[in-house]
Amino acid sequence: MSVTAAKGFTAAGIAAGIKENGNPDLALVVNNGPRRAAAGVFTSNRVKAAPVLWSEQVLKSGQVSAVVLNSGGANACTGPKGFQDTHATAEKVAEVLGRGAIEVAVCSTGLIGVLLPMDKLLPGVETAAAQLSEHGGEKAAIAIKTTDTVHKTSVVTKDGWTVGGMAKGAGMLAPGLATMLVVLTTDAELDSATLDKALRAATKVTFDRVDSDGCMSTNDTVLLLASGASGVTPEYEEFADAVRQVCDDLGQQLIRDAEGASKxxxxxxxxxxxxxxxxxxxxxxxxxxxxxxxxxxxxxxxxxxxxxxxxxxxxxxxxxxxxxxxxxxxxxxxxxxxxxxxxxxxxxxxxxxxxxxxxxxxxxxxxxxxxxxxxxxxxxxxx
Amino acid sequence: MSVTAAKGFTAAGIAAGIKENGNPDLALVVNNGPRRAAAGVFTSNRVKAAPVLWSEQVLKSGQVSAVVLNSGGANACTGPKGFQDTHATAEKVAEVLGRGAIEVAVCSTGLIGVLLPMDKLLPGVETAAAQLSEHGGEKAAIAIKTTDTVHKTSVVTKDGWTVGGMAKGAGMLAPGLATMLVVLTTDAELDSATLDKALRAATKVTFDRVDSDGCMSTNDTVLLLASGASGVTPEYEEFADAVRQVCDDLGQQLIRDAEGASKxxxxxxxxxxxxxxxxxxxxxxxxxxxxxxxxxxxxxxxxxxxxxxxxxxxxxxxxxxxxxxxxxxxxxxxxxxxxxxxxxxxxxxxxxxxxxxxxxxxxxxxxxxxxxxxxxxxxxxxx
CATH class of the missing domain: 3.10.20.340 (ArgJ beta chain, C-terminal domain)
Incomplete structure (x- = not known):
């Protein structure tokens, strides 16, 4: 379920060949509306990966149509070429979906300092787009795993509306977030300012307080997308509580799957x-x-x-x-x-x-x- | 050599039975003068062991006649009884040597939260005092080891005067010092203000920059005692340089012996x-x-x-x-x-x-x- 539990979203997860072992490595999450309000929280590490620099710009408009995520490479410390690659990825998603590139957020995770194999990633976007489905949440969650032993999803359903999400991360977890990529979706009808408020309130007491090894990633991203497809506008407190529940659940799943941990x-x-x-x-x-x-x-x-x-x-x-x-x-x-x-x-x-x-x-x-x-x-x- | 390389000092190291395995665990360093100027730097951890609280008081006078050090127990987080034990240890040293207890610094290292076996420690003070020798520096350095695989000593000899010292520590090394106990001695003729200035300048760029595992101890102590027995008063810069050299050498020895390290x-x-x-x-x-x-x-x-x-x-x-x-x-x-x-x-x-x-x-x-x-x-x- 995860990111497709809320109405108005489709998702896909495929193996594009970014990972040499052939495991799934590319996920796509699409907001089909009617609304496309969004909020994001990013790593406070000053050395930010190219996709973080890009997505921070995307979120300034408060509108996100789609999120493309890859494992198998962080695209961090990759210079101007790395940023061009992120931009090209967003352009490709925009082209395939018929949206504007500036509404496409990009997330990457994996080794720092290595350029992404764009000859595999860009065709992968087309493959993923062809497989977009209202049941694709699980596959998307699987495709963003790195050293995760299990994929992580969570859903809270309220009276007529839902908040769901997926997360990856297993180590390098620290304050100001961690090497975690999280995409949350909701079909509640809310504006981006409300989403932002609820998301920051939730991450402050959940992901920000998960500290596996004190190391802060260059790529941490938590996104919250709202489709408005339920037609319901919940009370702020009730909505914020649901977001916090999903974040808390995902945060606990991250801790339980932390690298090498026995306690x-x-x-x-x-x-x-x-x-x-x-x-x-x-x-x-x-x-x-x-x-x-x-x-x-x-x-x-x-x-x-x-x-x-x-x-x-x-x-x-x-x-x-x-x-x-x-x-x-x-x-x-x-x-x-x-x-x-x-x-x-x-x-x-x-x-x-x-x-x-x-x-x-x-x-x-x-x-x-x-x-x-x-x-x-x-x-x-x-x- | 270590603490007895400089003229005017005697030392001893014995097995008092504090350690259950029978290894040496009690050291005594005595300044026989003619001067008894001293300086000290202590852990910046706010949870300070009883011997740190005691020795901080001792150093306020700028005079130290003797230092008694034990391994096998840190006497930290031991409440009023722990402080009484430290006081009783200083009193015992004072009685045996015919000095004032307020001129006896105390250092302890080992497990936190356990009271010292005073029925073994106090008789050990008498045994150690009976073995005080101008050649006792090595035995003293051995008696303060905990998980150290080797004992650590260093000596710098200049024109007519010497700075020497011993150190223990192997892990829990961190800024504001580490679980290190260090006693430096010199036969240069200097007042406590000069010793303090030189010691702080040296520790700032040596022990303070040794950071094995980021953990700061409750017991860190670095003491510098001057006997004046050489009759020589060196230039400040030359003296400070010698203290820095000894601290640097001992700091490097601590790093090389850090727990479990391979690099x-x-x-x-x-x-x-x-x-x-x-x-x-x-x-x-x-x-x-x-x-x-x-x-x-x-x-x-x-x-x-x-x-x-x-x-x-x-x-x-x-x-x-x-x-x-x-x-x-x-x-x-x-x-x-x-x-x-x-x-x-x-x-x-x-x-x-x-x-x-x-x-x-x-x-x-x-x-x-x-x-x-x-x-x-x-x-x-x-x-």
Whole structure:
């Protein structure tokens, strides 16, 4: 279902030959209207891939007719030629669909610093366009996978309207988004300003708080397209809630499929003076390699949690910090708490609560453990 | 030699039984004067171990008679009892040596959140004091090891005066220092203000730029003690240079012994607008887990270098960035440069140059690759 669950959308996913192994690598998502309102959120990395630079321009009009996505190459750090390639891809989609190129967003994912094989990609656009279908959402989701072991989709259906989406990403997940490509669609009838507001509110508390390895991609893109095909204009809060649900679900799927991970770690910071403090502390804990190794070893090493908290500028007193791991308060008032032997670490889910005892704000960051498999996968990626 | 290379110092290293495996775990360094000037630099982690809190107070007077160091336990996050234990340790040293406790610095290293076995540590102080010797520097350096595979010492001798030192540390190395304990001694005749100036200038460009895994310890301490026993007062610049040399040498030894590392990576940032920019960019590159995995796999993945640069606030234009790996400019003007096949990655030393093309400032950060061995070592540390 994914991007074709909402009315007014067709999609396709095919193997264009960009990937040498012959796996699907090209996806097309088309908004058939009647409306073509859209919003987008992009990587905050200052080294942006050509498709990000292009799509940022496309989104300025608040109108998107189609999204073309490829795996098998990020088209990042590819200079003027890379940008020309992105432009040519959008032109090709526009030509095939009979739309304007400036309404075609482009997303790419894969290795940085390699030009895309345009002799395969452009014919692939024609093939994909010929296969566009109201049932093509699944195939599109499959075609954008890189090291993902599974494809990721999510749908929320409300009273007469729907929000659905697909995502790819499995590592290099970090704030300001991650190497994730996400396309969300809805048949609700809304303008681009409303979409933008709802999308930013949702990504701030979902994808922005998924931090698998602290590395930020050059290609992150989250797009939300609205066809208006349901004829329904929902209340803003209800719509924003649905978008947040889909983003949250997709974000959780990304974490569960993170490269080499054996544990999914929920870092919940409570009683912070401000939400920013809570996020800063959560991220510091989530990025601590030593802690991530300890969790991998099923070791409730709360000292590494405190050490990570100590590097932040958040409001707290060291002798008032409390830490729970899987429900056991192993650290109380900055020192030894309940017996660490009580902590059951056998399961994939690990829940760390850091109590700053400095206020009433909270935030949750999702991360993974650090494993030998992560090292192996990322040692061999481009060789 | 190490801390006893300079005249006026005695040292000892013994097995007090703090470590369950019976290895040496207690060191004592004594300044026999005639002067007892000292300076210290401590972790900037806000969660500070008891010995750090104590020694910060000791250093306020600018006078240190003795340093007692233990491995086998960090005495961090141990509450009021932990601080009492540190105090009792200083008192014991003072009693045995006939000095004031407020002139005894204390350093601890090991697992966080565990109280020290004082019934073993205090008798150990007596044993160590009985073995104090002008040749005890080596034994002291051995007694402070934790996961270090070798002990680390360095000596610079000038015209009539000497700076020597010992260090421990092998992982959890990061800015604002690392889990490193360092004691430097000199027989130069200098006041504590001069020592402080020279020590801060040296650590800023040496230990502060060693960033093995981005994790900052609760216990980092670097002390510089001056006995004045040579009767020589060197020029400030010459003295500062000698301190920097010893710190640089010890810092390099720490990197070479980092937990699980197979590559030592020198990240040199050139043509930055400011030195702060250069340090920020160097640290971002040095902390990028994906790049560190790539280097482990002998993959000159310059895209990950650019991706890391892109997350900083330093002055640069993405299309003017250049990156060399082991002398080959694999990235030019933000895009593909020389053939990456030319990069020889067979050796332990890896040299990354990031040219920001934005000014004339430079900085070098030292780090390691990320390996499965690092994961294994840090998964099993406390279990």
């Amino acid at each position: 999914d770690i929920k870092v919940e910071v409570i009683n912070a003076a401000t939400e920013d403090d809570a996020v800063e502390v959560g991220r510091s804990i989530a990025r601590n390699n030593l802690l991530k190794c300890a969790i991998h070893g099923e070791d409730p090493n709360w000292g590494r949690v405190l050490s990570a908290i100590g590097t932040t500028s958040a409001a707290f007193e060291p002798d008032q910090l409390n830490v729970a791991i899987n429900g056991v308060w192993v650290c109380k008032n900055g020192g030894v708490g309940e017996d660490r032997e009580k902590v059951d670490m056998r399961y994939r889910e690990v829940h760390i609560v850091a109590d700053l005892a400095a206020g009433s704000q909270t935030a949750t960051i999702w991360t993974n453990d650090l494993t030998a498999d992560y090292v192996h996968e990322n040692s061999a990626y481009s060789s | 030592d990576i020198k990240v040199e940032v050139i043509n930055a607008a400011t030195e702060d920019d250069a340090v920020e960019v160097g640290r971002s590159i040095a902390r990028n887990n994906l790049l560190k995995c790539a280097i482990h796999g002998e993959d000159p993945n310059w895209g990950r270098v650019l991706s890391a640069i892109g997350t900083t606030s330093a002055a640069f234009e993405p299309d003017q960035l250049n990156v060399a790996i082991n002398g080959v400019w694999v990235c030019k003007n933000g895009g593909v440069g020389e053939d990456r096949e030319k990069v020889d990655m067979r050796y332990r030393e890896v040299h990354i140059v990031a040219d920001l093309a934005a000014g004339s400032q430079t900085a070098t950060i030292w780090t390691n690759d990320l390996t499965a061995d690092y994961v294994h070592e840090n998964s099993a540390y406390s279990s």
